[in-house]
Amino acid sequence: MCRLFAITSDTPVSPLVALNALDVMREGHDGSGVGLFLRDLGGPFEEMKDAPILSGIFSKEGIKRLDTYMMNLGFMTKFKISFKLPKKLPEGMPARDVYLVRAYEYPEAWEGRSLQELGNELMHIRLKLREMGQEKQDMIVFSFWPDVVMLKEIGDPLTVGRFLNLDREDLKARVVMAQGRQNTNYAINLYACHPFFVEGFSTMTNGENTAFVPIREFLKSRGFPGYTGFQSDSEVFTHILHYTMKELGLGLEAYKHIITPLQEAGIENHPNASLLKQLKQSCRSMIIDGPNCVIGSLPDHSLFMVQDRKKLRPGVVGGRPGQYAFSSEICGLDAVIPDRDKSKDFQPMHLDTAIIGPDRQEINICHQTDPLPRLH
Amino acid sequence: MPSNRPITPSSLSIKDLPWQIHWNKDKCTLCGSCTAVCPVNAIELGVFRKRIVETALGINSSSSSVSKVYQGIRQKTDPAYSCVGCAMCTQVCPNDAIMPMKSDEAGKLAYHINRGGQPRRRGGRRNVPGGLLDQIKFIRISMLTDPALDAGRHEFELRTLLGRVLPPEESIAHFKSNGWIPPVREIYPLVIGSMSFGALSPPMWEGLQMGIAYLNEEMNMPVRMCTGEGGCPPRLLRSRFLKYVILQIASGYFGWDEIIHAIPEMKVDPCAIEIKYGQGAKPGDGGLLMWNKVNKLIAAIRGVPTGISLPSPPTHQTQYSIEESVAKMIQSMSMAWGFRVPVYPKISATSTALAVLNNLTRNSYAAGLAIDGEDGGTGAAYDVSMNSMGHPIATNIRDSYLNLVALGKQNEIPLFAGGGVGKSGNLASNAAALIMLGASGVQIGKYIMQAAAGCLGSETDRCNICNIGLCPKGITSQDPRIYRRLSAEDVAQRVVDVYLSFDTELKKIVAPLGRSTSLPIGMSDALGINDFNAAERLNIKYVV
Numbered sequence: 075m076c077r078l079f080a081i082t083s084d085t086p087v088s089p090l091v092a093l094n095a096l097d098v099m100r101e102g103h104d105g106s107g108v109g110l111f112l113r114d115l116g117g118p119f120e121e122m123k124d125a126p127i128l129s130g131i132f133s134k135e136g137i138k139r140l141d142t143y144m145m146n147l148g149f150m151t152k153f154k155i156s157f158k159l160p161k162k163l164p165e166g167m168p169a170r171d172v173y174l175v176r177a178y179e180y181p182e183a184w185e186g187r188s189l190q191e192l193g194n195e196l197m198h199i200r201l202k203l204r205e206m207g208q209e210k211q212d213m214i215v216f217s218f219w220p221d222v223v224m225l226k227e228i229g230d231p232l233t234v235g236r237f238l239n240l241d242r243e244d245l246k247a248r249v250v251m252a253q254g255r256q257n258t259n260y261a262i263n264l265y266a267c268h269p270f271f272v273e274g275f276s277t278m279t280n281g282e283n284t285a286f287v288p289i290r291e292f293l294k295s296r297g298f299p300g301y302t303g304f305q306s307d308s309e310v311f312t313h314i315l316h317y318t319m320k321e322l323g324l325g326l327e328a329y330k331h332i333i334t335p336l337q338e339a340g341i342e343n344h345p346n347a348s349l350l351k352q353l354k355q356s357c358r359s360m361i362i363d364g365p366n367c368v369i370g371s372l373p374d375h376s377l378f379m380v381q382d383r384k385k386l387r388p389g390v391v392g393g394r395p396g397q398y399a400f401s402s403e404i405c406g407l408d409a410v411i412p413d414r415d416k417s418k419d420f421q422p423m424h425l426d427t428a429i430i431g432p433d434r435q436e437i438n439i440c441h442q443t444d445p446l447p448r449l450h
Numbered sequence: 451m452p453s454n455r456p457i458t459p460s461s462l463s464i465k466d467l468p469w470q471i472h473w474n475k476d477k478c479t480l481c482g483s484c485t486a487v488c489p490v491n492a493i494e495l496g497v498f499r500k501r502i503v504e505t506a507l508g509i510n511s512s513s514s515s516v517s518k519v520y521q522g523i524r525q526k527t528d529p530a531y532s533c534v535g536c537a538m539c540t541q542v543c544p545n546d547a548i549m550p551m552k553s554d555e556a557g558k559l560a561y562h563i564n565r566g567g568q569p570r571r572r573g574g575r576r577n578v579p580g581g582l583l584d585q586i587k588f589i590r591i592s593m594l595t596d597p598a599l600d601a602g603r604h605e606f607e608l609r610t611l612l613g614r615v616l617p618p619e620e621s622i623a624h625f626k627s628n629g630w631i632p633p634v635r636e637i638y639p640l641v642i643g644s645m646s647f648g649a650l651s652p653p654m655w656e657g658l659q660m661g662i663a664y665l666n667e668e669m670n671m672p673v674r675m676c677t678g679e680g681g682c683p684p685r686l687l688r689s690r691f692l693k694y695v696i697l698q699i700a701s702g703y704f705g706w707d708e709i710i711h712a713i714p715e716m717k718v719d720p721c722a723i724e725i726k727y728g729q730g731a732k733p734g735d736g737g738l739l740m741w742n743k744v745n746k747l748i749a750a751i752r753g754v755p756t757g758i759s760l761p762s763p764p765t766h767q768t769q770y771s772i773e774e775s776v777a778k779m780i781q782s783m784s785m786a787w788g789f790r791v792p793v794y795p796k797i798s799a800t801s802t803a804l805a806v807l808n809n810l811t812r813n814s815y816a817a818g819l820a821i822d823g824e825d826g827g828t829g830a831a832y833d834v835s836m837n838s839m840g841h842p843i844a845t846n847i848r849d850s851y852l853n854l855v856a857l858g859k860q861n862e863i864p865l866f867a868g869g870g871v872g873k874s875g876n877l878a879s880n881a882a883a884l885i886m887l888g889a890s891g892v893q894i895g896k897y898i899m900q901a902a903a904g905c906l907g908s909e910t911d912r913c914n915i916c917n918i919g920l921c922p923k924g925i926t927s928q929d930p931r932i933y934r935r936l937s938a939e940d941v942a943q944r945v946v947d948v949y950l951s952f953d954t955e956l957k958k959i960v961a962p963l964g965r966s967t968s969l970p971i972g973m974s975d976a977l978g979i980n981d982f983n984a985a986e987r988l989n990i991k992y993v994v
Contacts, residue, residue: 284592284964288860288972295858322618334967337607338636349625355611355634356621359861361968383967384599449626 076255076268077103078280078389079406080369081399082377082430086116086246089225093235095399095406096254102388102402103254106166108231110240111269111276112223112247114375118153119221119244125152125177126196129216129224130203131264132172136212140174140203147199148181155245157238164237167229173238175223175245193219193273197300204265214264217271223247224276226267249371253278266305269371270312273300277315277370279308280402281387285363286310292359293317311368314360319372325447326378327440328353330427333362334383336442345445369400375432385424391437392419398430398437460562462527468557468911469535469550471525477547480521484539484548489920489932492533493548496524523548529562536906536913538922552910570833571740573916573926575731575870575896576825577837579909582844582984584874586883589978589993592964599966601957606966608956609672610639610891612722613792613817615862632817633792635721638665638673639969640881640952643822643868643893644698644724644796646680647705648739648748648760649829649916651933654903654925657941659686661902662694664942665949673949674721676893679737679762681705681751687712692720698796699783700726701736702762704752713786722792722817723783727765727775727806730826730843730869732835733798736762740830742919743928772809780815792817799823799841799869807850811859818864820893821846825870827896827907829926830917843869844887848988851888851972860972864890872897873909877948878955886973887988899925902944903936 079095081087089110096103119127132140154176163169184192200218207213216224223245227234231254235241253268268278283289286307293301293313298321301313311333318329335354341347354361364382367389371377379389379400391400392407394414401407404419418437422428425442464470471493485493499519506513525533533550540549563570592598613634616624624631642662647655658675665671672694679700686692687709697720699706728734739748739760749756766775776795783793794817797806803821810816823843828836847867854860867889871880873896881892899905903925906913916926924936960966963976970976978993979985985992 282592282964284590285968285970285973287975288970291855291860291972292858295855295860297858317618322622324622337605337967338609352616352621352625352631353618355615355636356618356861358611358615358968359971363965363967363970383605449622 076253076280077402077406078251078253078278078367078369079399079401079410080249080251080371080377081397081410082249082375082434084248084396084434086248087250088241088246089250089252090235090241091410092250092252093231093240095401095410096252097232098409099254099401099403099406105230106255107226107228107267108234109226109253109267109269109278110224111251111271111278111371112245112249113221113276113371114248115221115223116246116248117244119177122152122177123221125179126218126220127175127177127223128218129222130174131170131214131227132174133212134171135210136207137172137174139206139210140213143203143206144178148183150179151176152179153177160237164229164233167227167234167237173225175225197273201299201302219271219274222271222274222276224269224271226264228264249375249377251276251278251369251371263305265303268306268308270306270309272312272316273320274373275312275316275319275370277312277368279311279366279368280389281364281366281382283307283310283362283364283366285361289314289360289362296321308366311362311366312370315370317360323450326372326376326429327427327444327446330380330442332357332360333380334364334424335361340443344443349446349449367402376429378427378429379422380427381422381424383424390419390421391428391430392416395435398434400428460529462529462558462562464525464527465553466558467525467527467532468553468559469533470553471523471533471539472549472551473523474547475520475522477545478522479545479547481544483542483544484523487538487542487922489536489538489915489922490534491526491531493523493525493539496522498522529559530565532559534913534915535911536915536922571738571830571917572833572836572914573827573829573831574907574914575827575836575873575909576840577909577911580874581825581870582842583870583880583883584876585979585981585984586879586990587978587993588879588882588959588963588976589991590976591962599961599964601954601961604961604966606957606960608639608953608960608969609636610969610971611635611864612637612674612794612866612891613864614814615864617859617862630789632815633790635674635792636672637721637891638671638949639885639891640673640949641696641866641891641893642673642675642898643895644676644678644726644729645829645895645899646678646737646739647683647751648680648743648928649678649926651921651924651927651936652747653933653936653938654899654941657902657936657938658898658945659691660938660942661945661949663691664946666694669946669950671949671953676724679704679726680739680748681708681753683751684708684712688715688717690717692716693718695720696722696724698724698726700762701764701766702760704754704760704762707753708751710786719787719791722794723787724820725779725783725793725795727795728798728800728822729796729828730798730822730824730840731828732831733800733824733840734764735831735835735839736764738762738830738917740917740919742917745928748928772806776806776809776816777813780813784815794818794820796820796822798826799843799846801841803841803846803850804853807853807863810863811854811857816863818866818890819850820866820868821850822893823867823869825873826868843867843884845987847884847889848887852989854888855972860888866891866893868893868895878952878959881952882956882959883977886970886977887990888972888974890969890971898945898948901948902941
């Protein structure tokens with residue numbers, strides 16, 4: 075199993091907070107890898123919320139190719155974080171040339187483009203860089219999006235975090251998601267490491283997705299270039315979230331109706347029975363057959379957790395107004411927010427979506443039997 | 451054969467026949483049950499002369515030789531009366547004195563069953579046992595990376611959809627604008643395929659319907675049955691049970707006068723309409739109900755005179771192109787029920803299936819496609835059609851599914867696979883394999899006859915006389931003296947048994963694969979086969 079931890083906080087926190095929580099839960103994961111997702115950044119990035127940030131790992135040749143490529147497009151570096159790495163590489167970690175977190179200035183020619191257009195362009199650039207990198211094995215690109223930083227590496231999460239010295243003032247965020255363990259079902263590959271990202275949506279998952287192949291076939295045939303990769307069976311959760319919210323224009327409360335729809339009797343008794351029946355039928359190819367616990371972050375800075383129909387994976391949410399966290403285990407939560415009201419901790423069950431909104435004031439529990447908001 | 455008789459080309463000895471009657475004089479009680487029950491009069495009472503030499507024991511008495519007669523069973527060698535191996539004689543014999551045995555070599559009969567220039571016609575399946583579906587294994591077992599599920603205790607929802615499913619974007623747009631949503635039925639993935647009233651006897655047909663009604667109303671299993679091309683009894687058309695029935699229209703349009711006239715009086719809509727363009731057992735050939743079976747009842751339901759053979763044309767004569775044949779007919783049938791009933795075509799598996807499928811993808815009324823493979827059964831067909839015509843189902847369904855995947859329409863047009871499902875008795879694993887290759891559901895015919903009514907037919911050419919109305923079990927006979935052997939209630943009970951056990955077996959397959967909340971359609975990563983070429987062709991794993 076792998077372990078997940080996500081925190082949303084009014085005051086920016088260091089990613090090491092999440093890695094510490096993973097370390098507390100180390101009995102539940104094998105420490106083979108780590109993935110980090112940071113959003114709503116603090117520090118110097120606070121001043122450049124609109125600037126797209128490129129996150130990835132590059133070889134020396136890769137950096138040169140990246141610079142040429144970005145310069146040709148008209149992107150100018152606005153700010154970057156430099157990682158000074160210790161000489162001695164911890165055991166199990168591969169040697170890398172450059173861990174890159176770099177904010178760019180949009181090309182002048184792009185002025186006046188809508189957010190939608192910008193987002194689409196950014197995704198295409200990320201995919202192009204990924205393709206270029208896979209060709210020569212000199213770049214790995216995790217995200218290219220405003221106000222988002224991602225980092226993935228093989229090795230023990232806390233060791234990696236300390237090695238990279240992530241506990242620094244210029245790398246703090248109000249939303250942090252962390253996952254511990256490399257993908258094990260398919261080949262070891264950083265692109266198979268959670269969290270996954272597409273156009274501002276990111277998720278990470280605990281558990282295996284047994285319906286992976288038909289879902290992958292369905293997503294691939296949607297004709298959306300961002301639904302690609304599929305090195306991990308968990309990547310489809312991110313794509314389905316994106317598809318639900320961006321392509322279908324539904325709210326987060328509908329996500330669970332897509333991946334784990336109610337069964338016959340549940341739908342009959344639901345106030346939106348006819349819509350749900352239709353969704354269940356037309357989105358049948360996206361029904362996951364768990365067991366999975368999914369934690370995700372939305373472009374509006376909400377953080378959420380859903381469980382699948384089987385509810386066989388652990389997951390808990392707790393905290394206090396201003397700071398909430400989702401964790402695979404309660405000990406992870408205890409390590410990070412010990413002074414919360416534990417009686418208000420909540421473990422989402424098979425019908426629940428637990429959401430912490432952008433205001434971080436309360437845990438909203440969206441029950442699958444609740445009425446859905448009107449379609450717009 | 452007396453020595454002074456000429457030998458004709460078709461003079462055969464018992465040795466030349468495919469089935470040879472072994473009869474034991476010591477056990478026989480001469481009760482006559484076997485000769486009475488034999489559907490093809492292959493055996494008759496025989497009087498045999500036997501010379502007995504009585505050796506003298508004393509010195510003075512002389513030995514003698516006497517001729518005596520004894521009675522027994524004689525097997526006819528006339529090709530018209532050759533034994534079909536049904537073994538009803540064995541079934542009725544009080545002393546187990548008689549049994550047909552399969553010849554140790556290919557019989558010579560095959561060269562002679564064409565008297566009067568009429569080639570052999572028969573019922574049953576292609577005479578080739580086994581098949582590829584039996585070789586497919588389920589190799590992706592959940593254990594530690596995700597827990598295996600408990601087939602007996604876990605919650606399952608193994609349903610499928612029959613009907614045109616809108617893509618998500620359109621579905622939501624139609625919902626918002628209150629637009630037309632094509633009818634979609636949520637049904638059990640194992641459908642009883644089209645066997646007509648006429649091909650089947652009244653108790654068999656009634657038993658299937660009763661079993662299905664019970665499964666729906668008492669067991670919460672939405673099982674459906676297709677009528678085949680023989681119309682539908684008027685009372686069923688006007689009953690609430692019609693919703694469990696898929697009405698079939700085929701090229702003979704038999705029974706459709708009755709159906710059309712019943713539409714205003716229907717209490718519920720039928721489950722769906724199946725337009726038959728072809729069937730796996732006799733692809734490219736029309737349906738056939740031989741005169742032997744067209745009695746008064748059948749004639750009335752089909753709207754024809756009694757005692758005449760009813761060969762349907764190979765194609766729908768009123769139409770000439772695929773666009774007309776498929777599009778217009780689907781539209782007309784949809785219109786007849788106010789666009790509330792899914793209408794889908796059924797074709798025989800063929801290398802041209804993709805052309806039909808691609809056409810359907812462009813027809814927004816097409817509710818699915820049923821494909822019937824070469825191993826499908828039939829009540830009557832020419833032997834040559836059954837044995838040599840047709841396409842295997844596995845590759846046809848796989849190609850069709852992958853074609854839909856390429857178009858992004860794999861969830862929009864459900865594919866139903868038929869033809870030899872459960873041929874060797876492995877119903878659940880064959881069905882699951884087809885579903886994971888891409889079928890939304892499967893259709894069975896012959897299997898349910900074997901399992902629910904004790905059909906004796908086999909792919910080693912046993913019995914297979916469904917066509918002449920002499921079915922020894924009363925399954926495909928229209929003669930009350932024969933079909934009273936079968937009780938509709940017993941058939942219904944067996945149908946329920948079959949479905950409940952199938953359901954358990956299907957769970958025993960999908961649960962270890964970690965699936966429970968949706969039917970694993972297209973879950974090809976779970977499949978493996980120990981035949982490299984088949985694995986390549988089906989795009990599944992090669993395992994040894």
